Amino acid sequence: MSDITQFDKNFKIDTDLGRSDIVWHDPARPPFSLYGVYFDGECYRRMPDEIAKNVNDGVRELSKNTSGGRVCFATDSDIVAISYKRASLWKMSHMALTGSAGFDLYVRIDGKEIYYGVFVPTQSSAGYDSILKFPTKEKREIIIRFPLYAGVTQLALGLCEGALLERWNGYKNERPIVFYGSSITQGACASTPGTDYASRVSRRFDTNYLNLGFSGSAKGEEAMMEYIASLDMSCFVYDYDYNTPNAVYLEKTHYAGYRKVRNAQPDTPIIIMSAPNYDKLNSDMHKRRDVIAATYDRAVAEGDKNVYFVDGKKYFSAFNADGCSVDGTHPNDLGFYRMAQAVIEQMENFWD
Numbered sequence: 001m002s003d004i005t006q007f008d009k010n011f012k013i014d015t016d017l018g019r020s021d022i023v024w025h026d027p028a029r030p031p032f033s034l035y036g037v038y039f040d041g042e043c044y045r046r047m048p049d050e051i052a053k054n055v056n057d058g059v060r061e062l063s064k065n066t067s068g069g070r071v072c073f074a075t076d077s078d079i080v081a082i083s084y085k086r087a088s089l090w091k092m093s094h095m096a097l098t099g100s101a102g103f104d105l106y107v108r109i110d111g112k113e114i115y116y117g118v119f120v121p122t123q124s125s126a127g128y129d130s131i132l133k134f135p136t137k138e139k140r141e142i143i144i145r146f147p148l149y150a151g152v153t154q155l156a157l158g159l160c161e162g163a164l165l166e167r168w169n170g171y172k173n174e175r176p177i178v179f180y181g182s183s184i185t186q187g188a189c190a191s192t193p194g195t196d197y198a199s200r201v202s203r204r205f206d207t208n209y210l211n212l213g214f215s216g217s218a219k220g221e222e223a224m225m226e227y228i229a230s231l232d233m234s235c236f237v238y239d240y241d242y243n244t245p246n247a248v249y250l251e252k253t254h255y256a257g258y259r260k261v262r263n264a265q266p267d268t269p270i271i272i273m274s275a276p277n278y279d280k281l282n283s284d285m286h287k288r289r290d291v292i293a294a295t296y297d298r299a300v301a302e303g304d305k306n307v308y309f310v311d312g313k314k315y316f317s318a319f320n321a322d323g324c325s326v327d328g329t330h331p332n333d334l335g336f337y338r339m340a341q342a343v344i345e346q347m348e349n350f351w352d
Helices: 057-062 197-205 222-229 247-264 285-301 333-347
Strands: 022-025 033-035 070-075 079-085 103-109 112-119 127-133 140-145 154-160 173-181 207-213 235-239 270-273 307-310
Touching: 022 079, 079 103, 079 140, 112 127, 173 197, 173 222, 197 207, 197 333, 222 247, 235 247, 247 270, 247 285, 270 285, 270 333, 285 307, 307 333
Parallel strands: 173 207, 173 235, 235 270, 270 307
Antiparallel strands: 022 154, 033 070, 070 140, 079 127, 079 154, 103 112, 103 140
């Protein structure tokens, strides 16, 4: 079988870091700032295992996927390298490996994150080493995003010997936005970790966030909603829909989940979303949208002045027709951009 790298060397993945002056650091220790995940001694997690196991098996397993994880720091190193180990690798035919299993890097300049590059993963299930290089040695604020659909059991960050390493200046808004939803919320099928909609929203407002998207497993269970209600957050994005077995189940759980969060946090902005693939054929998206709209209408009628609605019927009526999905369900990067813009429009009602 022919190898594309025989004809185009730009497709070659270079596993040779090519530097002898790399010093390795543990990103779970200061001065690094870790967001969206924590290291429990065995792996990086998005939520505690003792809570996840009481939700469902999917949440327990997928909480070890690192979607929304970030490590931030300041350095004048002209290189940033990673050495990464994972327990396994899911290879999906409709999602780029750079998004599901790769890390990417942004540089923050004057409060704005600028994409710099991706640490391109190999096909190895064990992990990989990769390096990104800068043309100069000067102080930069670095944000590295973790894989959307892979676990991380070991991670080391490499900088050049003698490089400055300092704590970064932090987010403008350190209290996180909490996103709860399905595979779409988790990030399927973004091409890199930074192109899902949660990441895009975070960058717009220079805001920390927590991604609680669980592929096939977001069913609005009481244990999950109680956990979310307990979190210290600046805003809650309630993107819960796709994984319910039908609209009847959704109706039984959707308002109840909203009410549990609102009772615990009377002043927190809540953004309620319906499906982006509103125009998907042969589905009950219209019924589901109406259930979610009913939650919003009821909340407003009850006097909630800090609830907002991203209505799929309004924002995503031609989602698939406009080529915003890879498979009729999961967004591509254009689809995630569209989703992010719809959420941002609502957030601009209460954030600068």
